[in-house]
Amino acid sequence: MSPDTLRGRAAIVGVGLTPQGKLPGSTNLSLQTDAFTLALADAGLGKSDIDGLLSEPGTTDMHWALDYLRLGRALGINPLYTGSFAMGGATAAALVQLAAMAVTSGMATYVACCFGDAAKTGKRRPLQAAGGYLGDETANNAAWGAFGAATWSALTASRHMALYGTTSEQLGEVAVAARRHAALNPAAMMRTPITVADHQRSRMIVEPFRLLDCCQVSDGGACVIVTTAERARDLARPAVTIEGMGQAFTTQDHECPDWWYGPHQKLAVERAYKMAGRGPRDVQVAQLYDNFTISVILWLEHAGFCAAGEGGPFTENGRIQLGGALPVNTHGGHLSAGHPQGWWTLAEGVRQVRGEGGPRQVPGAETCLVAGRGLVLNTASALILAKG
């Protein structure tokens, strides 16, 4: 059976997004359950409709494989299909894909995909080398002072700049676009507009990244409910169908010569396009995981909006802003809105296709690309969403 047979057969029917930011007293679990309640209400469903439960453990509990069990107990749900998955920023779109496979195969009827992370005020991750969560030789990256989540993307930016002449100002264009969109989003954390000059004045963090190249850290939860496209037609909200799905992974970062460029990210988007029978020219709006500014530039290339090496110039002249050729991260992205690990980009994709974007709605947004990446640049997932 070709994956193409799943084209358009599953749909997202409910989205729940808690406040994102500094939420003292919240926990990974409370944020998951809050988001679940919001998504149920959005979909017009009851708890008893949900027979599939997928979860992404919060980043502070990433290895906690029993996350699904804690969530099921808290919600009083005995699912027919469940599990927890940790793929960093690729998890959100990957869970939607697992849910789509479950509902189209009949393993479940309504699957809730949940995430909660008290990353800002909750339990802190232990201080360890960048990538040290793998618990193997990677922990020895500490020998070279490799600490902090910016490490991998800064290496990517360094090489992209050297090979293609990408400039810090072009990274700044990504930050400016995100902030302009966040200014239109009352739920975003950082809403004061910025200029490229502001970006250039912001302090160096991990060169070539300045402060304004780095995303927010936030507490927040999110939940998305998936069912078949057929059932979706009878529900409260305009159905958003899943036309294309793709995932790909580069597990052995050092063993892959062009790992820094994210070959798996390109593969994930290409697989999603193929299933959807659509390409970059069919996409009116894109929600691209932006933990750091360079990430958007790479996605623009991976997703075929421009050629390899041309992502920097593509960001200029407002091209990725509302009103531009391809508005990107219309809610403000992880850079300005908040950092629920790819879940807000997913939720915003659904809202744009529904036409619920309000002042930040992209006119005629029929098709949206949602793409996520994560961990030591190891994981990638992509969805093509469309009006049902």
Place this chain on the structure above:
Amino acid sequence: MAGPHTSRPGAQPAPKPLPVVNDENRPFWAGAARGQLCMQRCLACGHIRFPIQALCPRCIGGDFEWATLSGRAEVLAKVVYHRAFHPSYAADVPYNLVLVQLAEGPRMYGNVVGEDRDEVTVGDLVDAVFEPADGLYVPRFRKIGAN
């Protein structure tokens, strides 16, 4: 040089996390103490791998030998930490981290040390040096030429 393992006079910095030496990686660190960069070479397919792991990621062969590499490498990417993400590095910022391509194939992280450390750029050629750090010797690199 004010590299990652140099402390400021008078300061009492938190100890730097050091590699955990175990049976699997001991030949790498023993090699570094002798001034040699040693990595696993698969006896089945000849692939030299890094980081250190039990199986060859190319052919999943379990038999290997420790090969001594030239230490020559090209800088693939370079970043400079202006903020210490671990308190033990507070006195070291700004310091660099490079991803290098070794002449024999594998890639690894390192720091460029020496006079040219601030000027080193992507594409530069470097050579391994071994610096003492609390009983271990850590491989780092110095610039030997431009690309």
